[in-house]
Amino acid sequence: MARIASVIVRTIANNALRWWLIAIGLTLSYYMFLMLSLVVRFGSLPNYVNFYDWISSIRMIISSTPSLRDQIYIIRQEWLVEIGYMNYDFGLGLSEWSLVLAPAKMLAVFVLSALVATYVLLIRGRRKSCSTFLARTSGATAGMGAGCVGVASISLYWVVCCSTPTWVVGLAMLGLGVSTSLWIEPIGPWLSSIGFTLLIISVYVAASQSVSGDELSESKEIGRTR
Numbered sequence: 455m456a457r458i459a460s461v462i463v464r465t466i467a468n469n470a471l472r473w474w475l476i477a478i479g480l481t482l483s484y485y486m487f488l489m490l491s492l493v494v495r496f497g498s499l500p501n502y503v504n505f506y507d508w509i510s511s512i513r514m515i516i517s518s519t520p521s522l523r524d525q526i527y528i529i530r531q532e533w534l535v536e537i538g539y540m541n542y543d544f545g546l547g548l549s550e551w552s553l554v555l556a557p558a559k560m561l562a563v564f565v566l567s568a569l570v571a572t573y574v575l576l577i578r579g580r581r582k583s584c585s586t587f588l589a590r591t592s593g594a595t596a597g598m599g600a601g602c603v604g605v606a607s608i609s610l611y612w613v614v615c616c617s618t619p620t621w622v623v624g625l626a627m628l629g630l631g632v633s634t635s636l637w638i639e640p641i642g643p644w645l646s647s648i649g650f651t652l653l654i655i656s657v658y659v660a661a662s663q664s665v666s667g668d669e670l671s672e673s674k675e676i677g678r679t680r
Contacts, residue, residue, distance in 0.1 A: 458661045465575050465661075473571050480567035481560070484604065488624075489537065489553050492610065495627055496539065496551055504536040508557060530558040533619075538611065554609040554619040562646065566603045569653040570596065576660035596656035602649025606642045621645075 466473050493499060511532050519525045538552025573596050608621040615623050615632055621642050622635035 458658065461661045462572060462576070462657065466572060469575050473568075473575060476571035476574060477564065477567040480570060481564050484563050484567070484607075485553070485555070488608065488610065491624075491627075492539075492551055492553060498539050500537050500539050500552075502538060502540045502549075506533045506535070508532055508534045530556070532556060532558070534560075536611075548613065549611070550613050552611045552619070554611060556609055556619075559607045559609050562603065562607050566600060566607070566649070566653065569650075569657055570600055573653070573657050573660055576657065577663075592656045592659045595652050595659075599649045599652030599654075599656060602645050602652065604649075606646035606649065 489500070512529055515525055515528050515532070519528060533554050534557050535555040536552050537555075539550050540547040541550050573592075577592075605624070606621050608624045609619045610621075610623040610627070611619040612623050612627060615626050615636065620639055622630075622639045625638075626632050626635040
């Protein structure tokens with residue numbers, strides 16, 4: 455276990471710039487994809503942006519909420535930025551749809567991207583040292599994990615759903631019934647947990663293959679010296 459952890463840390467340290475570029479790039483691409491999907495789905499560009507004083511809101515929540523558990527739950531729902539489309543055919547305007555940037559979910563997406571970046575760097579140049587079956591299996595596992603976390607981290611609002619921004623709004627936009635979407639909303643944390651677990655397993659497998667490759671190289675080197 456210690457050697458595997460050492461391989462992961464060394465891989466990230468030796469490719470720090472590439473690791474950051476992949477992690478940040480995937481995070482930005484994720485939110486750009488969500489916004490693009492909204493524009494394509496509704497055929498209109500966003501026409502408003504709202505910024506929220508997230509730090510002040512967190513201070514108020516902490517000072518006014520006695521339960522730590524409740525504090526964490528409420529803080530997870532706090533918004534930082536809202537980008538959406540306002541329909542002014544209804545008086546002062548009605549927000550039809552929006553993409554909400556919540557720091558808690560943004561952090562989850564960044565951790566997802568960081569794990570994917572770590573996995574990519576671990577398997578880069580190591581494909582010959584592991585079996586094709588294991589490589590495909592770990593790749594499929596990483597893809598499933600990333601998909602689960604990505605879906606569970608969606609923060610979209612649609613007036614039709616009549617609820618706070620959540621991951622099931624995206625399913626409703628794709629055609630799933632609104633009532634069905636809202637019914638399965640509570641499984642979001644479980645979906646995210648499963649996704650992170652699959653990603654961690656994939657990183658572990660990739661790192662263990664790197665360790666096996668290093669051990670094989672060392673044994674060959676020792677054999678040559680003899």
